[in-house]
Amino acid sequence: MKNMNPFSIVLCILVVLCAVSFLTADMPIQWNQAVFNGFGMNLWDINCLITFEGHLYAAAVEVSTGQCYIWRSENGYDWENIDIGSMGSAAIKTMGVFDGYLYAGIGKSTGAEIWRSGDGLNWDLIIDDGFDTSNINIYSMAELDGDFYVGTWGNGGGQIWRSPDGLFWQKVNTNGFGNGSNVAITALMEFDGYLYAGTNKWTDGCEVWRSADGTSWARVVANGFGNSDYNDSLVDFEEFDGSIFAAVMTFINGFEIWKSQDGINWVETASPGFGDPVNTSATYTWCDLQEHTGALYASTSLSRDVSDGGQVWRSFDGSTWDRISDYGFGNSSNVKLFRSEVFDDYLYVGTHNHNTGCEIWTNKPPVIDVDVDIKPGSTQNSINPRSKGKIPVAILTTEDFQANTVDVNEVRFGKTGIEAAPVHYALKDVDGDGDLDLILHFKTQETGIQCGDTQAFLTGRTIDGKFIEGSDSVRTVGCK
Numbered sequence: 114m115k116n117m118n119p120f121s122i123v124l125c126i127l128v129v130l131c132a133v134s135f136l137t138a139d140m141p142i143q144w145n146q147a148v149f150n151g152f153g154m155n156l157w158d159i160n161c162l163i164t165f166e167g168h169l170y171a172a173a174v175e176v177s178t179g180q181c182y183i184w185r186s187e188n189g190y191d192w193e194n195i196d197i198g199s200m201g202s203a204a205i206k207t208m209g210v211f212d213g214y215l216y217a218g219i220g221k222s223t224g225a226e227i228w229r230s231g232d233g234l235n236w237d238l239i240i241d242d243g244f245d246t247s248n249i250n251i252y253s254m255a256e257l258d259g260d261f262y263v264g265t266w267g268n269g270g271g272q273i274w275r276s277p278d279g280l281f282w283q284k285v286n287t288n289g290f291g292n293g294s295n296v297a298i299t300a301l302m303e304f305d306g307y308l309y310a311g312t313n314k315w316t317d318g319c320e321v322w323r324s325a326d327g328t329s330w331a332r333v334v335a336n337g338f339g340n341s342d343y344n345d346s347l348v349d350f351e352e353f354d355g356s357i358f359a360a361v362m363t364f365i366n367g368f369e370i371w372k373s374q375d376g377i378n379w380v381e382t383a384s385p386g387f388g389d390p391v392n393t394s395a396t397y398t399w400c401d402l403q404e405h406t407g408a409l410y411a412s413t414s415l416s417r418d419v420s421d422g423g424q425v426w427r428s429f430d431g432s433t434w435d436r437i438s439d440y441g442f443g444n445s446s447n448v449k450l451f452r453s454e455v456f457d458d459y460l461y462v463g464t465h466n467h468n469t470g471c472e473i474w475t476n477k478p479p480v481i482d483v484d485v486d487i488k489p490g491s492t493q494n495s496i497n498p499r500s501k502g503k504i505p506v507a508i509l510t511t512e513d514f515q516a517n518t519v520d521v522n523e524v525r526f527g528k529t530g531i532e533a534a535p536v537h538y539a540l541k542d543v544d545g546d547g548d549l550d551l552i553l554h555f556k557t558q559e560t561g562i563q564c565g566d567t568q569a570f571l572t573g574r575t576i577d578g579k580f581i582e583g584s585d586s587v588r589t590v591g592c593k
């Protein structure tokens with residue numbers, strides 16, 4: 114520093130600060146489409162998006178039949194349709210996770226239903242008559258102190274029910290907190306020792322109630338945060354940076370986002386609709402909030418009387434917001450960005466699209482399925498799990514994939530695909546079709562492959578950051 118004058122030191126610091134802010138606050142998000150065209154069905158909305166036991170689940174309704182479907186994915190890109198039987202006869206409105214089970218709340222005019230599953234595949238009907246038949250939908254689910262709570266849409270006012278085990282249930286509020294206009298408990302979340310309940314109230318604006326024990330409730334917000342004419346419904350809570358955030362669906366002028374550190378004193382955190390004319394010109398709007406890697410994300414939903422689509426916005430401090438997606442991810446029919454969820458460290462956003470079907474977008478780089486050949490030249494792929502040797506594994510170059518784009522430092526191979534790193538690799542035409550494939554060698558003892566395994570998996574990244582996945586059959590020998 115001996116030749117630097119104070120001015121150049123300041124300049125230096127400024128350059129560093131700019132570089133840091135460029136790398137964090139201004140870093141653009143690369144959005145990738147993970148689900149296309151309503152999963153190939155006539156599905157318009159992603160109603161629910163939730164993480165459970167290593168899968169991302171999405172629930173959506175078929176437009177013409179009203180039949181509901183659940184799809185799930187292990188990697189965000191490859192999706193399987195789960196056979197949910199008669200649970201699919203009506204729309205799944207909300208899903209929640211409690212004590213090892215995935216729960217689904219289903220709207221029915223004869224009384225809402227609650228189903229649950231321990232594995233995501235097999236579902237049991239837990240509640241079949243809405244607790245009482247006045248409850249025609251389940252809108253919200255949350256946990257407080259080891260108990261599970263659900264909020265209903267009830268004729269005569271929304272109800273909150275509590276269960277220690279998902280089987281025994283008890284009502285813990287008066288209908289609509291004593292006012293039948295609080296027709297639904299539209300959001301529930303634990304924050305700082307209290308369970309917060311947000312309502313849909315048609316007459317004079319949404320309310321927020323809270324309880325430390327789930328039994329005695331106190332109102333902390335009345336009259337739609339002061340906008341009693343237009344703030345009908347509290348649609349989402351989220352915790353971020355030591356505060357509870359509440360998203361409010363509004364009629365005219367754009368959704369509102371309010372926050373509170375103590376649950377009692379609330380401040381509005383942004384201009385309604387983020388001041389964006391696309392949002393403020395819609396008849397009604399709301400947004401879904403989601404915390405993700407130190408930032409708060411808001412995915413906006415608009416009525417269909419607008420010329421453009423919903424957007425994702427991001428805030429690092431809870432008050433300054435930047436739009437970080439194109440309108441409707443570049444498609445004006447993605448008018449509602451209905452649900453957002455974090456799965457495996459990436460953010461996913463599900464859309465409503467009334468032209469080509471719902472979509473899911475993510476900041477996770479795309480996943481490419483690659484052709485893997487264990488022991489090139491052998492179709493048996495015999496592996497002795499006790500061998501002290503190495504297993505050769507090839508990633509083949511195909512019409513769609515160049516094996517020389519693989520980042521060999523990121524490749525793993527074994528029982529599940531995360532075990533062994535290669536100890537040697539080379540580019541070589543292993544299948545004799547004239548193009549160069551990537552051959553990698555892995556120590557058998559590091560692969561985790563055990564007697565009786567019939568498949569082994571490879572994962573990795575390309576040099577430009579995309580994910581690769583592939584598998585091949587194996588036959589274990591020397592096991593007797």
Ligand SMILES: [Ca+2]
Nearest residue numbers: 349401402403
């Ligand atoms: Ca949310």
Ligand SMILES: [Ca+2]
Nearest residue numbers: 487488489491
């Ligand atoms: Ca082979």
Ligand SMILES: [Ca+2]
Nearest residue numbers: 510511546548
């Ligand atoms: Ca080839």
Ligand SMILES: [Ca+2]
Nearest residue numbers: 542544546548
């Ligand atoms: Ca080749």
